Amino acid sequence: MKVQVLSEVCTGHGRCYMLAPEVFGEDDRGHCQVLAPEVPSEHESQARIGAEACPEQAIEIEE
Ligand code: SF4
Numbered sequence: 001m002k003v004q005v006l007s008e009v010c011t012g013h014g015r016c017y018m019l020a021p022e023v024f025g026e027d028d029r030g031h032c033q034v035l036a037p038e039v040p041s042e043h044e045s046q047a048r049i050g051a052e053a054c055p056e057q058a059i060e061i062e063e
Helices: 015-019 041-053
Strands: 002-005 023-027 033-036 060-061
Touching: 002 033, 015 023, 015 041, 041 060
Parallel strands: none
Antiparallel strands: 002 060, 023 033
16 A cells, blocks of 8 residues: 655644554644555554545545
8 A cells, every 4th residue: 555645735634643643744834744655554544544534635545
């Protein structure tokens, strides 16, 4: 699984990195940063939860 954040769409709600801290982190403005674009299999469910929780649909997942 690959994951990316559309930085121009992210508005920094922080839901992704609160719900999926193994996959997403925050930059100094509170916007999302992907910790590793290639998601390890044990963190795939967390990545999906974080993506689904984003109110801006700023997270794209490629299975
Ligand atoms: S939940 Fe969405 S808008 Fe909020 S920080 Fe994460 S990617 Fe950005």
